[in-house]
Amino acid sequence: MAYDVKFCERIFSKTNGRCHLCRCQLNFNKYGKSDTKDSWEVEHSVPRAKGGTDHLNNLYASCIPCNRSKGSASTRAARAKNGFKCAPLSKKRKVSNALTWGAVGSLAAFFAPPPLRIAVALIGMVAGVTIGHEVEPD
Numbered sequence: 001m002a003y004d005v006k007f008c009e010r011i012f013s014k015t016n017g018r019c020h021l022c023r024c025q026l027n028f029n030k031y032g033k034s035d036t037k038d039s040w041e042v043e044h045s046v047p048r049a050k051g052g053t054d055h056l057n058n059l060y061a062s063c064i065p066c067n068r069s070k071g072s073a074s075t076r077a078a079r080a081k082n083g084f085k086c087a088p089l090s091k092k093r094k095v096s097n098a099l100t101w102g103a104v105g106s107l108a109a110f111f112a113p114p115p116l117r118i119a120v121a122l123i124g125m126v127a128g129v130t131i132g133h134e135v136e137p138d
């Protein structure tokens with residue numbers, strides 16, 4: 001099925017331009033071109049043959065080897081083959097996680113003695129942002 005450019009951008013950005021199965025970096029301009037390493041296709045998490053829809057929540061960017069080798073296997077099994085439990089996070093989601101964890105880290109200052117509060121708040125914020133940027137849901 002052909003998708004318009006805007007819809008492809010939404011699918012592509014869901015995983016920050018990475019294959020949702022193996023996480024290799026994809027090139028947006030190589031949609032559907034099977035001759036290059038970073039080309040990609042739209043992958044149905046639940047295959048259409050099993051009742052999967054063309055709604056955004058069922059569609060992911062995938063490199064062509066992953067998409068074609070997945071077949072009718074489950075997304076969970078295909079990701080597990082590459083050692084992953086979930087899709088890569090979007091850029092927006094990474095920033096949101098970093099801000100949340102940064103705020104949580106800063107709150108540690110409330111439990112520190114007064115002379116150390118600023119240092120603990122800064123360390124907590126930096127640690128929180130660092131952890132939050134990479135944390136992934138299970």
Ligand SMILES: [Zn+2]
Nearest residue numbers: 019022063066
């Ligand atoms: Zn892949």
